Amino acid sequence: MRRDELLDAAEELLCDQGSTALTLAAVADRAGVSKGGLLYHYGSKEALIKGMVERLIEDFDELLDAQPGETYTERYVGATLTAVRSGRLRRWAVVTGASGNLFLLAPLREAMARWHREGLSDEPDPRASQVVRLACEGLWDVASHDPELNSEDDLQALESRLMALLKPPPA
The missing domain is CATH 1.10.10.60 (Homeodomain-like)
Known part of the structure; x- marks a missing residue:
């Protein structure tokens, strides 16, 4: 096994x-x-939960690294939509399992802080990038509870809109 x-x-x-x-x-x-x-x-149960948390972080980091894009946030959008499309929406389950133990949640909290701070100052519009990253979090969370909510067409439209938000405003 x-x-x-x-x-x-x-x-x-x-x-x-x-x-x-x-x-x-x-x-x-x-x-x-x-x-x-x-x-x-x-x-132990704690070791099992720790394994789930570590795998979640590693998997998302690998998705981020594999995405095309000029900015970190563009890769973040791609990684999020890849996770949603793949159906491997385990973040909710992992957080639920670890929720009673702050020690077990600490690595996930650190990864979330890193994912949401990484490269923000290098983005054309850091505030828009932050909004897009937060929207990705919401998409992932909602999709983990209702995976049938968005069709592939919906996901493509959301991706296009999120990417458009990252374009700098005209001068």
Whole structure:
């Protein structure tokens, strides 16, 4: 059993049943492994949640690095829409799982601060870039609760509009 499959099972459990259902036995059952098999990879519930948080950060950083764009915010829009389109909207599940433990949330809070501060001063319009990044957060959050809300046409229109907001105003 690979670590990603165990993390997937934990995230699915959180999305389906909420944080009270996140037990090592339930995750092992969902993943189709023994509790001992789960404990081999993640020695505690906290280690499992930490693994989910770390993977979320790593995945979004990889999406950011893979995006085309002249500015960080353009890449941020692309990374957000890639996450929304892929259906891997686990941020809500991860935050739900870690919500009772500030130590487990700390890396995600640090990543969010970095994602929202990175390159702002280099943007043509830092305030517009901040608004676009915050809109991306809202899109991701809403899509995690209602993945059917926006069609592909809707997402394309939103992406175009967000990108247009990043263009400097005419002089």
